[in-house]
Amino acid sequence: MNEQTHMLDIDNLHAKVEDKDILKGLSLSLRPGEVHAIMGPNGSGKSTLAHVLAGREGYTVTQGGVKFRGQDLLAMEPEERAAAGVFLGFQYPVEIPGVTNLYFLKAALNAQRKSRGEKELDAADFLAYVKQRVKQMQMDPKMLHRGVNEGFSGGEKKRNEILQMLVLQPSMMILDETDSGLDIDALKVVADGINAMRGPTTATLLVTHYQRLLDHVQPDRVHVLADGRIVKSGGPELARELEEKGYAWLQPQKAA
Amino acid sequence: MAATEQTTAPSPTSEVRDLVTRRVAQAYSAGFITDVESETIPIGLSEDVVRLISLRKNEPQWLLDWRLKAYRRWLKMDEPKWAHVNYEPIDYQSISYFSAPKSMKDRPKSLDEVDPKLLETYKKLGIPLREQEMLAGVVPQVAVDVVFDSVSVGTTFRKKLAEAGVIFCSISEAVHDHPEIVKKYLGSVVPFGDNYFAALNSAVFSDGSFVFIPKGVRCPMELSTYFRINERNTGQFERTLIVAEERSHVSYLEGCTAPQRDENQLHAAVVELVALDDAEIKYSTVQNWYPGDENGKGGIYNFVTKRGDCRGPRSKISWTQVETGSAITWKYPSCILRGDDSVGEFYSVALTHHRQQADTGTKMIHVGRNTRSTIVSKGIAAGHGQQSYRGLVRVLPSAHGARNHTQCDSLLIGDQCGAHTFPYTEIRNPTAILEHEATTSKIGDDQLFYCRSRGISEEDAVSMIVNGFCKQVFKELPMEFAVEAQKLLAVSLEGAVG
Numbered sequence: 001m002n003e004q005t006h007m008l009d010i011d012n013l014h015a016k017v018e019d020k021d022i023l024k025g026l027s028l029s030l031r032p033g034e035v036h037a038i039m040g041p042n043g044s045g046k047s048t049l050a051h052v053l054a055g056r057e058g059y060t061v062t063q064g065g066v067k068f069r070g071q072d073l074l075a076m077e078p079e080e081r082a083a084a085g086v087f088l089g090f091q092y093p094v095e096i097p098g099v100t101n102l103y104f105l106k107a108a109l110n111a112q113r114k115s116r117g118e119k120e121l122d123a124a125d126f127l128a129y130v131k132q133r134v135k136q137m138q139m140d141p142k143m144l145h146r147g148v149n150e151g152f153s154g155g156e157k158k159r160n161e162i163l164q165m166l167v168l169q170p171s172m173m174i175l176d177e178t179d180s181g182l183d184i185d186a187l188k189v190v191a192d193g194i195n196a197m198r199g200p201t202t203a204t205l206l207v208t209h210y211q212r213l214l215d216h217v218q219p220d221r222v223h224v225l226a227d228g229r230i231v232k233s234g235g236p237e238l239a240r241e242l243e244e245k246g247y248a249w250l251q252p253q254k255a256a
Numbered sequence: 257m258a259a260t261e262q263t264t265a266p267s268p269t270s271e272v273r274d275l276v277t278r279r280v281a282q283a284y285s286a287g288f289i290t291d292v293e294s295e296t297i298p299i300g301l302s303e304d305v306v307r308l309i310s311l312r313k314n315e316p317q318w319l320l321d322w323r324l325k326a327y328r329r330w331l332k333m334d335e336p337k338w339a340h341v342n343y344e345p346i347d348y349q350s351i352s353y354f355s356a357p358k359s360m361k362d363r364p365k366s367l368d369e370v371d372p373k374l375l376e377t378y379k380k381l382g383i384p385l386r387e388q389e390m391l392a393g394v395v396p397q398v399a400v401d402v403v404f405d406s407v408s409v410g411t412t413f414r415k416k417l418a419e420a421g422v423i424f425c426s427i428s429e430a431v432h433d434h435p436e437i438v439k440k441y442l443g444s445v446v447p448f449g450d451n452y453f454a455a456l457n458s459a460v461f462s463d464g465s466f467v468f469i470p471k472g473v474r475c476p477m478e479l480s481t482y483f484r485i486n487e488r489n490t491g492q493f494e495r496t497l498i499v500a501e502e503r504s505h506v507s508y509l510e511g512c513t514a515p516q517r518d519e520n521q522l523h524a525a526v527v528e529l530v531a532l533d534d535a536e537i538k539y540s541t542v543q544n545w546y547p548g549d550e551n552g553k554g555g556i557y558n559f560v561t562k563r564g565d566c567r568g569p570r571s572k573i574s575w576t577q578v579e580t581g582s583a584i585t586w587k588y589p590s591c592i593l594r595g596d597d598s599v600g601e602f603y604s605v606a607l608t609h610h611r612q613q614a615d616t617g618t619k620m621i622h623v624g625r626n627t628r629s630t631i632v633s634k635g636i637a638a639g640h641g642q643q644s645y646r647g648l649v650r651v652l653p654s655a656h657g658a659r660n661h662t663q664c665d666s667l668l669i670g671d672q673c674g675a676h677t678f679p680y681t682e683i684r685n686p687t688a689i690l691e692h693e694a695t696t697s698k699i700g701d702d703q704l705f706y707c708r709s710r711g712i713s714e715e716d717a718v719s720m721i722v723n724g725f726c727k728q729v730f731k732e733l734p735m736e737f738a739v740e741a742q743k744l745l746a747v748s749l750e751g752a753v754g
Contacts, residue, residue, distance in 0.1 A: 054709050057701065082711035090709075094702045098724030107720065108710035115711065147724065164710065 007032045007172055007203040008053075008073075012064035014228075015052050022048040024228035025064065030172075030203040037206040037214055037239060040225035041247040046207045047091060049225070050176040053205075054088035055081050068172060082108075083115040087170035089161040091177040096148035101160070104148045105130055105167050112168065133166040136196070138189050154181035162193035173197060173204045179213035191216030211243035224250055290377040294405065294487050296355035301348050303327060306459050309354050313428050313462075316435065326448035326458030333452045339615040340644040340676055341584050343520075343557065351522060353460045355405040355487040367410040377404070377484065399424055401465045401481045405490055413477065420476050422506075423468040427495050430466035437468055441499050445528035445565045445592070453524040453559040453586075457493045461526065464494035469504035469535070478734055480509040485545070485556070491522040498528070500535035502568065507538040509737055518554045520583060521546075525560045533568030533595065538576070540733050541589075542741055545581035547748075550639070552611030555583025562589035563619075566598035566627075574601040575618070576732040578741040580748040583612060588646065590619035593627035593655070600629040603729040605741070607748055608641030608673070617647035617678075622655035622688070631662040634726050637673035638749060644676040651688040658688045667725050668698040669718070669749075719746045 008030045015023040022045045030036055040046055052059045053066065055078035066073040068086060076084065096104065110120040121129065134141050137159055149157050158178055165173060175194065179187060194204065194217050206219065214222070214236065222238040223230045224247070231250050232238065297308060306327050310320040335346070357371060367375070399413035401424065417424050423434060430438050448458035465481040485492045500506055523545060529537050539562075548555025558581075564573035575589040591600025602618035620629035629649065637643040643666060651658045666675035677694055699721050707717035723730070723742055730738045 054705075056705050056709075078705065078708040079711050079713055082709055088709050090706065094700075094706045096703055096706070096721060096724055098727035099720050104707075104710075104720070107716065108707075108712055111713065111716065112711035168710065 005031055009067040014063035015059050015061045017059055022228055026229055032203055033200045034220045035204040036221045037208060037219040038223050038225050039208055039242055044225045045228045046225055047176055050088055050174050050207050053174050083112045085171035087165050087173045089175035089178045093149050093157040093161055095150050097150050099148050100145050101148055102144040109168060130167055133163055137163045137193055155186045158182055162190050166193055171202050176207045179208055211239045214239045226250055293358045294355050295358050296352045296487055299350050299352045305353055309460055315431060323459050326455050329449040330455035330459055333455055335452050339586050341613040341615050343584055351491045354462055355490040370410055399477055399479050403463050403483045405487050421470045421473050422475050424479050425466055427464045427466045441497055441530055445563050446526050446561050454526050454561040457524050457526045461493045461495035464496040467498040469500045469506045471501040472503045475506040478507050482511045485521060494525045496527040498537055499530045500537050502533045505536045509540045511542050520555055520557055522557045527562040529564035529573055531566050531571035531573050534570045536572040538574045540737055541577040543579045543581050544744055547581045547612050548583040550610040558582035558585045560587040565592045566595050569595040570597045571595050572599040576603040579606040580744050585614040585616050587616045588618055592621045594623045596624040597626045598624055602631045603732045604633045605726045605729045607636040608643045610639040613642040615644040615646055617645045619648040620660055622651040622658035626657040627655055629660045632728050633664045634729055635666045635675055637675050638669035641673045646678040648680040650682040651685050653684045655685050656687050660690045662692045664694045666696040
């Protein structure tokens with residue numbers, strides 16, 4: 001495959017947390033326009049992958065590398081990755097008491113715009129821009145004046161992650177278990193948000209444990225992660241197969 | 257009954273530690289020295305010095321007598337040791353108790369006659385003294401009294417205030433021009449023997465502000481005093497008295513800075529507030545005395561007694577403080593809720609960085625029926641800073657239906673700092689309702705990473721998180737001060753975190 005056409009190119013990635021090897025030679029490529037799903041049992045390394053891609057400290061890459069649009073992603077600071085268009089939807093979004101969502105979103109968007117040499121949005125323009133997206137996520141506009149994730153339910157936090165994504169308009173989205181903790185209505189809204197970002201110039205990596213999100217967001221490819229490596233890849237049908245059979249049948253192929 | 261909770265910071269997160277070590281000491285922007293010729297009396301303290309100060313200020317006999325009583329009381333008192341702070345013993349004989357710029361000796365009649373060098377000092381500090389500029393809307397309209405070392409340099413907007421019946425001048429002038437009011441109220445809230453530092457202040461106080469709001473008057477503008485210590489080896493002992501008569505209202509702000517020097521300087525102030533029936537006093541402080549360097553060399557010892565007396569029914573006193581400076585802060589702005597249905601409030605942000613130590617909080621003394629008090633304290637410790645909240649809620653048998661709500665939060669940055677909470681309650685009326693909430697948190701990797709993954713730099717993230725933490729207090733400050741306070745906090749945290 002030609003590297004130039006890739007949005008994200010993960011090549012033989014090995015990573016450890018403290019002294020524990022978690023990722024053991026993971027390779028994966030996404031082209032613009034694609035949505036891939038990574039599934040796998042608990043402890044297979046799904047969240048580690050998401051955090052390594054976003055640049056969280058405490059994860060050491062021991063081998064291999066990651067290119068984002070041909071650039072060395074691992075050499076960039078987390079905020080540089082964000083400004084370049086990488087977005088991580090957190091499995092457990094944190095609370096920032098006293099900092100309103102409105103302030104936080106504006107600070108984030110303007111920091112990214114500034115770093116890209118674009119003009120910062122003023123308060124009025126930003127408010128109009130953000131309100132539209134709040135509506136899209138079927139959230140109460142009052143949430144903009146509440147603290148970031150402060151007192152939010154699990155479902156509200158996940159919705160808020162997607163709202164942030166819609167506001168920041170990234171090109172490479174990594175969504176870590178965004179479907180967990182959502183009721184069926186919220187799942188639909190979140191899925192619509194993800195689908196709205198789909199396009200010829202964006203790519204999405206859905207990290208998920210269950211099939212149900214994939215009923216609403218049709219992936220182009222499904223990969224199974226086990227013990228730090230991709231053990232099987234396939235089309236959307238693979239997800240349904242996993243839903244029926246579980247992950248156990250894949251474990252013997254560990255060495256593949 | 258006293259409860260004590262102590263918390264020391266958990267082990268550092270790598271990102272925060274990096275930040276702490278990466279950033280070095282931030283220059284204290286108010287640390288310059290104004291080169292003016294000053295007349296400073298020789299160091300040392302004795303009855304003669306007390307007499308000399310009184311003479312220099314041309315005071316009436318009653319005030320000299322009061323000072324001498326205070327001095328004699330002070331001699332018999334011991335410096336309090338209960339605060340959670342450590343410092344070398346203060347040598348009270350090595351301090352000069354009075355210093356004034358020579359140019360002030362002839363008492364300039366207005367700010368136009370004041371030595372331009374002095375005016376330049378305030379300009380550099382960003383304190384607006386030009387009424388024209390304020391009237392032109394260049395800066396917000398605030399009446400300012402400026403105190404330089406031991407004297408008040410001048411007060412703006414006096415004419416406009418006088419039209420409303422408001423008296424705003426230095427306490428020295430008030431002693432001459434309004435002796436009956438001063439005599440009635442001075443020491444009526446903080447008696448001269450109240451505590452060691454209050455006694456010292458009563459003996460040697462130099463200047464400070466005097467505010468009198470007559471019945472039914474709503475003060476037409478914010479009042480503020482700006483305190484500046486300039487001279488070496490001097491202490492500043494200011495005395496402020498604010499009296500709000502029935503149904504009046506005033507909002508008053510004070511700011512403080514001092515040059516960067518290697519030795520410690522003592523600042524022992526007394527502030528007394530009196531609110532009569534239905535009156536309201538809002539007192540805000542942004543304290544930015546020189547905090548010392550990152551190794552704890554130099555800095556101001558800020559040992560202050562502030563107390564408000566809600567003397568009349570339905571009166572209200574609200575203290576808001578943002579304490580970022582000083583090597584050591586020892587300060588408990590308090591309210592005596594004497595009038596029925598009176599209200600006391602205390603909102604505080606205290607930040608200790610490097611080797612700074614703060615032991616600060618409040619006392620709410622419920623005397624009248626249905627009195628209510630609110631305490632919101634936000635302590636931030638960074639570097640090797642030590643931070644203690646000490647608060648007393650006392651409900652007397654007469655205080656039927658008293659209510660208090662206390663919220664006391666600490667934020668730790670790094671692993672070398674400490675936060676401590678010393679809440680005391682004394683309840684002698686069973687109808688009292690008290691609520692106490694306390695949290696200790698630290699800026700964690702999780703929060704920082706979350707912000708950074710959205711494109712916000714580490715420094716901006718820390719500053720955002722800290723401001724969020726302080727928001728409840730900042731919203732109590734007058735608008736123009738809230739902005740200042742946020743900036744000050746960011747600057748004070750630079751070198752620690754961001």
